[in-house]
Amino acid sequence: xxxxxxxxxxxxxxxxxxxxxxxxxxxxxxxxxxxxxxxxxxxxxxxxxxxxxxxxxxxxxxxxxxxxxxxxxxxxxxxxxxxxxxxxxxxxxxxxxxxxxxxxxxxxxxxxx
Amino acid sequence: xxxxxxxxxxxxxxxxxxxxxxxxxxxxxxxxxxxxxxxxxxxxxxxxxxxxxxxxxxxxxxxxxxxxxxxxxxxxxxxxxxxxxxxxxxxxxxxxxxxxxxxxxxxxxxxxxxx
Numbered sequence: 213x214x215x216x217x218x219x220x221x222x223x224x225x226x227x228x229x230x231x232x233x234x235x236x237x238x239x240x241x242x243x244x245x246x247x248x249x250x251x252x253x254x255x256x257x258x259x260x261x262x263x264x265x266x267x268x269x270x271x272x273x274x275x276x277x278x279x280x281x282x283x284x285x286x287x288x289x290x291x292x293x294x295x296x297x298x299x300x301x302x303x304x305x306x307x308x309x310x311x312x313x314x315x316x317x318x319x320x321x322x323x324x325x
Numbered sequence: 326x327x328x329x330x331x332x333x334x335x336x337x338x339x340x341x342x343x344x345x346x347x348x349x350x351x352x353x354x355x356x357x358x359x360x361x362x363x364x365x366x367x368x369x370x371x372x373x374x375x376x377x378x379x380x381x382x383x384x385x386x387x388x389x390x391x392x393x394x395x396x397x398x399x400x401x402x403x404x405x406x407x408x409x410x411x412x413x414x415x416x417x418x419x420x421x422x423x424x425x426x427x428x429x430x431x432x433x434x435x436x437x438x439x440x
Contacts, residue, residue: 242425254329254415254431255368262426298366306425310356310380313429315368 218301218319226324231288233319235301236281242306244277245313246286249298258286258299291323328352329432331416337438338406345402346435348416356380356421357399358429359391362413374399375421403437411439 219234235244243262247255261268261277261284268275274287288295298320302313329350338344350357358381359371373381377393388404403410416432 245428247431252434254433255417255429256431257428260426260428300368304425308380310373310375310421311419311425311427312370312373312381314370315360318366318368 218299218316220319221317222320222322224322224324225291227291227293229291229323231291231295231321231323233286233299233301233321235284235286235316237284237301237303237314237316238282239303239305241279241303242311243304244275244284245302245304246273246275246284247300247302247315249300249318251297255300288321291321293323293325295321296323297321329416329418329430331414331432331435333435334433335436335438337440339440340406340408342406343402343404344406344437345400346414346416346437347398347400348432349398350416350418350430350432351397352418352430354418354420354430355396356419356427357393357396358417358419359399359401360415360417360431362415362434364412368415372399372401406437406439408439411437413437 245260246258249255272289277284298318300318302315356375358373362368372391374393390402413434417429419427419429
């Protein structure tokens with residue numbers, strides 16, 4: 213079954229508002245990554261948080277990780293219309309010297325001007 | 326300066342045909358992947374190669390055969406196409422090696438439609 217599940221499936225907000233997306237997973241992980249996918253395009257890496265980290269920032273992005281609850285959240289502050297995209301969390305399982313990413317189904321974010 | 330490129334971008338074909346999708350990366354990465362994204366947007370790994378060696382094979386039907394002529398290329402050949410193969414296929418690459426903290430770089434995707 214899918215490792216990561218995002219919540220909500222879809223989110224619609226106004227420009228300037230904050231957007232929060234959540235991700236839950238089932239097994240122990242090495243790290244968790246967030247990716248963005250614009251319509252009709254490939255995925256773009258946003259941020260990686262290691263299993264021993266609790267919070268990480270990158271520009272307007274803030275990611276938290278709670279390994280006890282097996283959950284992560286992505287916060288986008290002061291959203292812009294250009295942030296409209298699907299956002300995926302991916303849990304990284306490192307085994308045998310290789311990294312495997314397991315993706316959730318994504319959250320579709322729509323930011324209205 | 327396209328980092329990960331795929332051809333073709335769109336592929337429409339009849340059931341039963343054989344088709345190939347090509348992928349190339351110019352990032353100097355050691356590891357390449359193929360993912361399938363279905364209509365519900367689930368992205369699932371299919372294969373991974375490290376330095377031309379198969380390291381991940383996620384129980385994909387043997388109608389799918391990846392081929393890596395060198396570490397910059399990973400092609401996907403699909404035999405006897407079925408309706409359920411319709412999806413968007415993404416190629417990706419990463420630095421590989423022994424570090425688990427590698428981000429993956431994705432190509433633009435190939436939308437396969439089987440009629």
